[in-house]
Amino acid sequence: MKILIVTPSYYPIVGGSEALTRILSIKLNEIGIRTDVMTLNMNKKWMPIWKEETKKNGLTSVFRVPAFNPFPGLPNPLFTLFRMNVVPKPSFTRKLGDYDVIHFIGEADLGFPLLSYFIKKPKIMHCVGIYRNGGIYNYYMFKRPFLKNLFKRFFPNLAGIYAVLEAEAKKLLSDLGVPKDKIFVLPHGLDLKIFRPDETKKINNLILFVGRIERIKGLHILMKALSSLEIPTQVAIIGPRWDAEYVKEIEKMSHAINENGVHKVKLLGPMDQSDLVPWYQKAAIVVCPFLYETFSTVTLEALACGTPVVSTGVHLLKNGSDGILVAPKNPRKLANAIKKLLEDREMKERFGREGRKFIEQHFTWESVIKKLAKVYKDMLDD
Numbered sequence: 001m002k003i004l005i006v007t008p009s010y011y012p013i014v015g016g017s018e019a020l021t022r023i024l025s026i027k028l029n030e031i032g033i034r035t036d037v038m039t040l041n042m043n044k045k046w047m048p049i050w051k052e053e054t055k056k057n058g059l060t061s062v063f064r065v066p067a068f069n070p071f072p073g074l075p076n077p078l079f080t081l082f083r084m085n086v087v088p089k090p091s092f093t094r095k096l097g098d099y100d101v102i103h104f105i106g107e108a109d110l111g112f113p114l115l116s117y118f119i120k121k122p123k124i125m126h127c128v129g130i131y132r133n134g135g136i137y138n139y140y141m142f143k144r145p146f147l148k149n150l151f152k153r154f155f156p157n158l159a160g161i162y163a164v165l166e167a168e169a170k171k172l173l174s175d176l177g178v179p180k181d182k183i184f185v186l187p188h189g190l191d192l193k194i195f196r197p198d199e200t201k202k203i204n205n206l207i208l209f210v211g212r213i214e215r216i217k218g219l220h221i222l223m224k225a226l227s228s229l230e231i232p233t234q235v236a237i238i239g240p241r242w243d244a245e246y247v248k249e250i251e252k253m254s255h256a257i258n259e260n261g262v263h264k265v266k267l268l269g270p271m272d273q274s275d276l277v278p279w280y281q282k283a284a285i286v287v288c289p290f291l292y293e294t295f296s297t298v299t300l301e302a303l304a305c306g307t308p309v310v311s312t313g314v315h316l317l318k319n320g321s322d323g324i325l326v327a328p329k330n331p332r333k334l335a336n337a338i339k340k341l342l343e344d345r346e347m348k349e350r351f352g353r354e355g356r357k358f359i360e361q362h363f364t365w366e367s368v369i370k371k372l373a374k375v376y377k378d379m380l381d382d
Contacts (some may be wrong), residue, residue: 004095005021005035005103020128021037022057096119107129110158125159131169194274198305199306202283220249230339233263237267238276286298288310304355308323
């Protein structure tokens with residue numbers, strides 16, 4: 001069995017779909033399923049290079065496809081209609097014939113799936129950003145509803161199976177025209193030998209934010225919440241500087257907070273996994289103040305390290321004993337939730353323990369890869 005994972009962007013670009021592509025290719029190769037990666041050739045998001053490259057990353061070959069932006073600096077009608085940010089060189093389709101299953105990761109750019117439409121291979125569309133208030137759902141259901149019928153004609157036909165990270169996204173994909181029997185849940189996995197608790201590292205009142213520094217991640221909501229929080233805290237912010245103007249806004253807010261003297265805020269930049277894990281272990285709580293995301297791997301990583309979460313997304317545990325859920329875009333409620341966890345040590349420790357136990361039961365890479373391998377096999381058998 002040979003699998004080709006196809007994704008719009010890949011390292012050195014850092015993000016959730018890039019990380020998922022990398023770990024799936026590694027884990028699948030480890031169990032003997034030959035897996036390679038195809039991506040657009042670009043070092044910065046949606047700024048492609050017209051150059052073909054192939055690089056070896058361990059057992060994985062990474063094919064970088066030449067691409068171009070047909071409307072630089074102008075409104076892009078291809079994006080408006082078909083969610084294509086850039087156009088890849090069409091000859092990339094020749095490579096698809098060498099593989100048994102084509103596994104698309106990410107729906108932010110549909111160029112690869114659209115241009116592969118007539119390639120008759122088993123295909124999976126792995127949707128990693130399906131949210132009610134963002135992404136393609138919000139775009140075609142609310143922002144551009146007059147394009148909804150057009151989207152519902154082509155999107156459900158781009159793959160034979162659609163994978164989502166959590167159950168709520170199944171309903172959203174169904175609204176976009178994908179038949180329910182073509183959708184399955186494939187959760188994100190973690191290496192629990194790496195993401196693990198270490199109580200000896202805990203620092204009282206250390207708040208951790210992990211994510212890209214862009215507005216949808218809601219970091220400015222956390223900054224505003226600090227003004228309502230009387231308990232002195234340290235706030236560590238880890239993530240790439242995605243939006244230059246927004247970064248300036250956050251730096252200005254951080255400077256004002258530090259000048260006030262109650263809280264201490266530090267922007268630490270992006271980190272590799274080996275450097276990030278100790279911060280999860282040290283943090284008293286992790287805050288995810290996202291504006292519209294409902295599910296985040298940051299939540300999984302925090303709980304795997306025994307650190308409870310204050311989030312605007314969804315609880316992983318049915319009884320909510322993994323952290324505190326608050327409404328998005330509400331700094332005061334966010335501050336109250338942070339205060340409650342910081343002051344109640346027993347609750348904080350219980351949430352951390354139960355969160356870790358839940359991750360052990362449902363989110364190991366071994367269970368995820370086993371499920372994915374069965375999906376591949378079933379597709380080929382059919």
